[in-house]
Amino acid sequence: MVAEETLNGFTGFGRKNSNFQYSRSHDDAQARAAAPFDQDRVDAIDPMSRRWAWIEIDLSAIRHNVTEARRHMRPGCKLCAVVKADAYGHGAVRVARTALSSGADMLAVATVDEGVELRKDGIGADILILSEPPAAASPLLLEYQLMPSVYTAEFALAYAELADQHGMRAPFHLALNTGMNRIGVRSENVIEFLRQINFHRALDLKGTFTHFATADCPENLDFSIQVNRFLEAIDAMRTAGVDPGIVHAANSAALFRYPDVHFDMCRLGISLYGFHPCPETHSLANLKPAMRVYARITDCKTVPMSEGVSYGLNYRSPGSVKICTVPLGYGDGLNRALSGQTNFILDGQYCRQVGNICMDQCMFEVDLRTYGTRRRLDPQIGDIVTVVGSQGDAVCTITEMAYQLHTIEHELCIAFSLRLPRIYV
Ligand SMILES: *Cc1c(COP(=O)(O)O)cnc(C)c1O
Numbered sequence: 001m002v003a004e005e006t007l008n009g010f011t012g013f014g015r016k017n018s019n020f021q022y023s024r025s026h027d028d029a030q031a032r033a034a035a036p037f038d039q040d041r042v043d044a045i046d047p048m049s050r051r052w053a054w055i056e057i058d059l060s061a062i063r064h065n066v067t068e069a070r071r072h073m074r075p076g077c078k079l080c081a082v083v084k085a086d087a088y089g090h091g092a093v094r095v096a097r098t099a100l101s102s103g104a105d106m107l108a109v110a111t112v113d114e115g116v117e118l119r120k121d122g123i124g125a126d127i128l129i130l131s132e133p134p135a136a137a138s139p140l141l142l143e144y145q146l147m148p149s150v151y152t153a154e155f156a157l158a159y160a161e162l163a164d165q166h167g168m169r170a171p172f173h174l175a176l177n178t179g180m181n182r183i184g185v186r187s188e189n190v191i192e193f194l195r196q197i198n199f200h201r202a203l204d205l206k207g208t209f210t211h212f213a214t215a216d217c218p219e220n221l222d223f224s225i226q227v228n229r230f231l232e233a234i235d236a237m238r239t240a241g242v243d244p245g246i247v248h249a250a251n252s253a254a255l256f257r258y259p260d261v262h263f264d265m266c267r268l269g270i271s272l273y274g275f276h277p278c279p280e281t282h283s284l285a286n287l288k289p290a291m292r293v294y295a296r297i298t299d300c301k302t303v304p305m306s307e308g309v310s311y312g313l314n315y316r317s318p319g320s321v322k323i324c325t326v327p328l329g330y331g332d333g334l335n336r337a338l339s340g341q342t343n344f345i346l347d348g349q350y351c352r353q354v355g356n357i358c359m360d361q362c363m364f365e366v367d368l369r370t371y372g373t374r375r376r377l378d379p380q381i382g383d384i385v386t387v388v389g390s391q392g393d394a395v396c397t398i399t400e401m402a403y404q405l406h407t408i409e410h411e412l413c414i415a416f417s418l419r420l421p422r423i424y425v
Contacts, residue, residue: 047421052296052382053328055420056389057090061274061290063102068285069255069268070103077262078246079103082269083118084110084130088410089417090273090290093121094424099272100125108267112137115146128173128207131183138162142170147206149175151185153196156203164202173207173245178229179222180213187233191240198242207246207265208234216253216278227261253277256284275399275409291398291413292389293420295326298361300379302368309363310355315340322366323354324379328387331359333415341404345386345394347377388416 048054069079081099083092096107096118106126109115115127128147133140135158141148142163150156150172163170174194177184185193187210197203210230214222230249237244247263252271254261257280270277274289303309305319317323326344330336339357343350344364354365364385370376388396398416402409 048423051327051421052298053326053332053420054294055416055422056292056294057094057422057424058288058290058292059094059098059424061288062090062095062098062272064288065272065274065290066099066102066104066268068287069252069266069271072256072259072285073262073266074259078105078248078265080106080108080128080248080265080267081272082108082130082251082267084108084114084269085410085414086114086417088270088273089413089415091417091422091424092117093123095272096123096125104268105265109146112140112146116140116144119144119146132175135159142166142168147171147173149173149183149209150197151175151177151183151193153193156197157200160197160200160202164200168202169204170200170202171204171206173209174205176208176210176230176233178210178226178233180211180226182211184210187229190233191236194237194240194242205243205245207248208237208244209246209248209267212249212251212254212261215251215257216280218280223258251277253281256281270408270410273409273413289398291416293328293387293416294389295328295385295387297324297379297381297383297385298327299325300381308355310339310358312356314356315354315365320368322368322379323363324351324366324385325361325363326385326387327361328420329358329360329362332419333412333417334362334387335401335405335412335415337405338401342401343396345389345391345396346379346383347375348392348394349374349377350394350396351377351385 081096081104083096086092087095092114106128107118108128108130110130112129112133115129118127126147130149132149132151132155135155138159139162160170175184176187176190178187212223212226214220234244234247246265248265248267249263250261250266252269255266255268271287274287276282276287300322303317303323305317307317309315309317309323328334334357336357340354342353344353346366351364351366353362355363366377366379368376386396388398398409398412402412
């Protein structure tokens, strides 16, 4: 190939990494001598220069939301920052550190690997795993000091036995099922369950908890039924001479709505990231979303009237518009079902996303007509577009997208985080 010869053997970028690949006709030393770029410099090119789409995480918003939660809690009540699923897509390590330095007492994750990641980064706070891992993971729990939730005797005894063999304790939190029917020992069976396991000297009950199914629903009887069952179980434990340890039940919704169920600790998840768990909390708490999504325009052109745009050509140009492209698609969390249903912000003005959202790119329309007091926009390749966030009075929110998609913000935050690079501000 001509290109191969004229570029000293450079044959383009490798598929699996960003190292240059050299033609086989040159030996390695010769190829290195001819390398036009310094490897370290090439690798140091920042993520936003590699691809014009990214997520910004505002750590001051995380700090604000922790403070706001604390304001609703009595002094002495512990706050557990729930950083599962990579902190709902916000980045577990950075969020955990920020939460701990702004008033959280401990952390909760969903899986053993999520706990290990935090420990490997040097985080020393207590970490609770919100489910019961496979017994085969017990060495990891003990090595990395991760507290499992427990609700089967088989797991409890295997975990305790391993700890005992190494002269260690086996700390855990007891999960009670008070009505959600996801995990946990049925609350009326708690004493029977404890009898099955408490002969084991290594087991160390550090806490007892339940999870509400309807804390984010309009006031309901099911919520009080869960509260009553939980209180009865805790009472029964104390009567039987068992110290339940840290008693906890409240998620974000219960934290803001039901101070009576704060007990010894609240578990703050979605509100840590600035989203309201339900309409009822809007009047109770002031929360700031931490995630923003941006892209730069990669293509910009006029499209003649009635020509279509994107797969299926479902959208037809009215002629008086520019069609701009951003390198962001459903592979980056911009759900395809939002096609034609969402706005972006350019230069403080809303622009309608048009045509089907593709896997890696999508298009939006810039109206070139001026009407009223509206400024005429002049989009250029490289201009920054706000996909989630605000500019002046214009606001695009994950909450609005979640509403359109009949889902919750949690899912969209996680989807945005899977491929887009993240920067912290
Ligand atoms: C995810 C989770 C939470 C956090 O709930 P939010 O509604 O996001 O605050 C709390 N407790 C348990 C057991 C969970 O699984």
